[in-house]
Each structure stands twice: as structure tokens, then as C-alpha cells.
Amino acid sequence: MTILSRNYVLAAAGLAILALAILFGMDRPPICECGNVKLWHGAVQSAENSQHLSDWYTFSHIIHGFLFYGLGYWLFRKKPEAARLGLSLCLAVFIEGFWEILENSPIIINRYREATFAFGYAGDSIINSMADIGWMTLGFFAARRMPVMGTVIVAVIFELLALYAIRDNLTLNVLMLTFPIEAVKKWQGAV
Structure with missing residues (x-):
């Protein structure tokens, strides 16, 4: 089992603190x-x-961790295992932190209000944003431990659970932010 070097842990923590x-x-x-x-x-x-x-x-942020682990594994596949893991973690924390900042900007908050069923959305609290980075990190390390098919199955279960419970999930969130569909918005708002 490869152990993360202290420098990568400090770099990832520094990125979270910067966010x-x-x-x-x-x-x-x-x-x-x-x-x-x-x-x-x-x-x-x-x-x-x-x-x-x-x-x-939270389920979406755990799935982010799954996806970012896979992205880092692919991007840094030629690096030694310890460097690949550390660089992948830093990239994952950077992307998630960047998203938390962007998600709480007026442009995205307004986009959620107009394109999705989140009519009164006012953005995240800081504790929620930092917890989201933490949940993503949990997903990252879970993906490292699980077989690929296990990770895919867990992601599908999370997506279906959220879809059933709140008529929303990571897939619909991305769809509605990038290519809103009025019928989906009406269906989501019928909760």
C-alpha cells in the first residue's frame, strides 16, 4: 500500500485552506x-x-471523488505510484475547491435559480463547502480502495437514491446547468 508523502498532504491541505x-x-x-x-x-x-x-x-461530492481519482490515475499513469496518488489528490482538491468557489459566485447561483428547480438557492455556507471538499476526498480514497466496477456500482446507487429521494442528482445537476430542459425542471419541481 502506497503511503502519501507529507508534502502532497500539505499541498492538498493548502489548496483546501486557499478555497x-x-x-x-x-x-x-x-x-x-x-x-x-x-x-x-x-x-x-x-x-x-x-x-x-x-x-x-453529499452523494454527488463523493462521486466527484470517484471521478477525480480516475482522472488523476489516467493523467498521471506514467508517474510512480506514490507521485501519481499525491498529484491526483492535489488535482482533486484543486478542482473541488475551484467548483465550490465557482458554485458560490453570483453567476452560478443565478444560473441555479433560473435553470433548475432550486428557486431560492443562495449558495453554500462555508462549512458546507469545506465538508463537500471532505466528502469528495472520502470518495477519492474510497475509489482507490474499491475495484472499478464496485466504484461504478456505488456511483449508480447514489445517483438512483438521490433521484428517487429528491428528483435530482449529479447527472441532472450537470444537465440542467449546461443544457436546461423545461420538462425536467417541471418534473423536479413537482416534489
């Missing part, structure tokens, strides 16, 4: 404006969505 600093600089709320920090908040159409440590979209 944290940028989110603070963007004046994102540190925690839910309700004043609580919950381990789980399951109501999607609520002011507390994307404000706590986990929610239905």
Missing part, C-alpha cells in the same frame, strides 16, 4: 444563518439546503 480563504473573502456565511450546524439536513427546498455538513448533494 476556505477565498470563500471568506467572498463573504459567504460561515455556517447556516439559522445558527445551527447539523450533521444532516435532508430538505432540499429549504433555506437550510447546502448549509450543513451533509445533505442529499
Whole structure:
């Protein structure tokens, strides 16, 4: 079993801290404006969505980790195993941190409001964004341990579970942000 070098761990942590600093600089709320920090908040159409440590979209962030592990494995396939793992982790934390910053920018917040059923979406709290980076990292290391087919099966189960529970998932989220379909928006809003 390859062990991550301390330098890669520090680099990945530094990237997460940089995302944290940028989110603070963007004046994102540190925690839910309700004043609580919950381990789980399951109501999607609520002011507390994307404000706590986990929610239905946590499954998407774990899948991000699966995908980023695969991307890093492919991009750095010619590197020695320790370097491939470390570089892949840093790339994964960078991409997830970049997404958390972009997702909380006015352009994406407004896009969610107009193109998806997230009508009152106001962005994530900082604790939710940092937890999302953590969940992605969990998915990254889970993908490292699981066989490829196991990772695919877990991802499909997560997608189907979220689809059943909230009529949304990573696939629909990407679709609706990039190529919104009015029929899908109406179906999602009928919860």
C-alpha cells in the first residue's frame, strides 16, 4: 500500500485552506444563518439546503471523488505510484475547491435559480463547502480502495437514491446547468 508523502498532504491541505480563504473573502456565511450546524439536513427546498455538513448533494461530492481519482490515475499513469496518488489528490482538491468557489459566485447561483428547480438557492455556507471538499476526498480514497466496477456500482446507487429521494442528482445537476430542459425542471419541481 502506497503511503502519501507529507508534502502532497500539505499541498492538498493548502489548496483546501486557499478555497476556505477565498470563500471568506467572498463573504459567504460561515455556517447556516439559522445558527445551527447539523450533521444532516435532508430538505432540499429549504433555506437550510447546502448549509450543513451533509445533505442529499453529499452523494454527488463523493462521486466527484470517484471521478477525480480516475482522472488523476489516467493523467498521471506514467508517474510512480506514490507521485501519481499525491498529484491526483492535489488535482482533486484543486478542482473541488475551484467548483465550490465557482458554485458560490453570483453567476452560478443565478444560473441555479433560473435553470433548475432550486428557486431560492443562495449558495453554500462555508462549512458546507469545506465538508463537500471532505466528502469528495472520502470518495477519492474510497475509489482507490474499491475495484472499478464496485466504484461504478456505488456511483449508480447514489445517483438512483438521490433521484428517487429528491428528483435530482449529479447527472441532472450537470444537465440542467449546461443544457436546461423545461420538462425536467417541471418534473423536479413537482416534489
